[in-house]
Amino acid sequence: MGRQEAIAELTSLLGQRLTRSKSDLDLHGGSETHFPLSPPDAVAYPDSTEEVARIVRTCARHGCPLVGWGTGTSLEGQAQALEGGVSVDFSRMNRILAVRPEDMDVTIQPGVTREALNEDLRATGLFFPVDPGANASLGGMASTRASGTTAVRYGTMRDNVLGLEVVTADGAVIRTGSRARKSSSGYDLTALFVGAEGTLGLITELTLRLQGQPEAISAAVCAFPDVASAVQAVIETIQMGLPLARIELMDPDSVAAVNAYAGMDLPETTHLLLEFHGSETGVAEQAETFGTIAADHGGAGFEWATRTEDRTALWTMRHNAFHAILAARPGARSIVTDICVPISRLAQAIEGTRADLAQAGVQGPILGHVGDGNFHAILMFDETDADEVTRAKAAAHRMVERALTLGGTATGEHGIGVGKRDYMAREHEAAWPLMGALKRALDPAGIMNPGKLVPPGT
């Protein structure tokens, strides 16, 4: 292990931009959730692609692991340094390199955050639509194949990354994709690196698709008698081709938490929150069409709002739901898990989860990006209560098993990281070793984010 030699060389290269302070190591070894600390041996703060390439070449020479770090908001411990090594923090590589309104694209460094990008774009009439909630870095969002509330309309990071610059495990700098909107030229390397969680290389530049800010936006909220009715309304709405920009489900427990947190008085039943983007007449027509479908399924209290302040109130409620849920039980920790199923199985998946949680005595309000068949449960527990910890983890495990049994995936948007690697064999069967073969081809020494995603021993 030439790890100390690697760090010594990196200190010569980066000076103060290589740190080994305990606070910095602990920060870069932690996560947003319940996984134990896994600190790196050092944290590097590169300023340029060339520096990243030199860091990787140095680490490659000494067999020293490398893990990328954006804002640390991933939910499955993707950026934890399971085998130590160097955490490459991209916070200084946060420049917007080119905005091209005619092509509706932008080229950025990976440390640019979602909110910083949209702030910068405001005057152009364009925006970047992928919204996972957290103010994540776009390099991190690409690496975890993030999505969020707007994926039903605008897609996930898979759909919105046109091209990448990547430093591969041997320290070479490659470019994937181009600025052309489509291409049939060779293997889709962009898609290979998006979602690879840093196990194949480090993203040093991204070219992203942008969208035009819609002329008009309206939002709506509607209460349903049960999950099945709400999901059926969603299915019919999508089948009609209504271009919903967001469609979110809150189960009765989530609504109760939001009521308590924000002093609201929504009926404590399943709700859908919707947003429509389009022309003035288009959004009005969409809202009316949805209202009719909702009424067919027992939807009540349907209200729609075009005023900015009313819409903001609605989506603030949704964005604060996570905090509202945690606030309902001060001091509790949580497992924020995420599954995705075919939409025909969604009601079954949500209701099965609710019944299971009730039986297991686990508090777990549910929030869902239901247009995609994706939902989250926030499973709360007191970490000093070993029995409750065990029950919460077991319930999270059964949620994933349920998703896979229903033809879905172990994770719609949070990724694999530390938390879900054990499901890879069941979900992918013979395709998982094939992922291992790709990993060996691109990172034969296994230095890129080791211990993650591919089969152990790859």
Next chain:
Amino acid sequence: MGRQEAIAELTSLLGQRLTRSKSDLDLHGGSETHFPLSPPDAVAYPDSTEEVARIVRTCARHGCPLVGWGTGTSLEGQAQALEGGVSVDFSRMNRILAVRPEDMDVTIQPGVTREALNEDLRATGLFFPVDPGANASLGGMASTRASGTTAVRYGTMRDNVLGLEVVTADGAVIRTGSRARKSSSGYDLTALFVGAEGTLGLITELTLRLQGQPEAISAAVCAFPDVASAVQAVIETIQMGLPLARIELMDPDSVAAVNAYAGMDLPETTHLLLEFHGSETGVAEQAETFGTIAADHGGAGFEWATRTEDRTALWTMRHNAFHAILAARPGARSIVTDICVPISRLAQAIEGTRADLAQAGVQGPILGHVGDGNFHAILMFDETDADEVTRAKAAAHRMVERALTLGGTATGEHGIGVGKRDYMAREHEAAWPLMGALKRALDPAGIMNPGKLVPPGT
């Protein structure tokens, strides 16, 4: 080379469904375009995934090449057997396995054609949107990452394949993706096989996203003074977020060919053909908005049609343009080439190509999927005139060079095949050897469609 042993074993396995007749070999060694014949040694007609797996295992044991075959409509010779071996013809694997209206997806065998699928779906109110013109097989469309006129609205095969079953080079059967609409679970193997042109494995099953048939469709045609004005109108229309379903450009030479072929009298200048999908009021609004933008850019004779027969006439004209262009010069052969650039560079790319063709004395009408920055030139030549052949090939070469210089790609939708491998090094630079590393990892013996896509000697 145990090729003869492989074929003998396959004869035992498949009986009459392994053929070696000259006509069958020639058919499976040909292409739609000007490449010389490269016949396989035998053609296999499997009935099932299990048979495909047995064919691959047999060939793997004997080092015998394998090439997939759908309908033979690819334009760059992708299915030609450059090194002989076995052509695996999927025409008997043409069953639609499951249609799921609630999930808006379908699972099919790879030999199902685009038209057969849409015929089968008609009663469901759903359709599969990717339309490359030819009645291609969906396995072939996935393998070449096909797209076509509707990609501007519905995306390409990259966006519309949810999951695959693939027989890999060792004869294993793997599944990629799931029926969930999105996933962050591991490497995106679906995207890796889509566009791989059969060099990594043979697709034996596809799960595809479907779209709801729009409530209303309208179409429009509009003449512009020049290419730049037409392209500027397209850019502004897309920036406004107008959800164009199709937006096609025909240059003056294409319009002249269509006039002659169909007895029409369109002014012989640049035209845009458009289609809008949405609600009744939505399509009317879209057509009006486009009309206003077009007028700002000198658009004239803007007409829009909601009657089915009028729309059909318009799109029949577009679909027949290729035949109309060839009919203008009976007996000529053609290079149908395809490039894609950032839309801000599209007018420059088209005008540069037109000027170049005029100077070189090459007839080459231009048709474009301009919403994507993608266009085709149909370069005609008399194959007995060596000088004209040379000039046409040189002009096609300069088109690709121009696309790459303008930040685009050597092919937007036709793929690499035989015709464009020589551009891979320039387009992808250090990423091309990385594609070679992936190929070696998944097909170490190099039996899957050898001689294509990856660097020679991979």
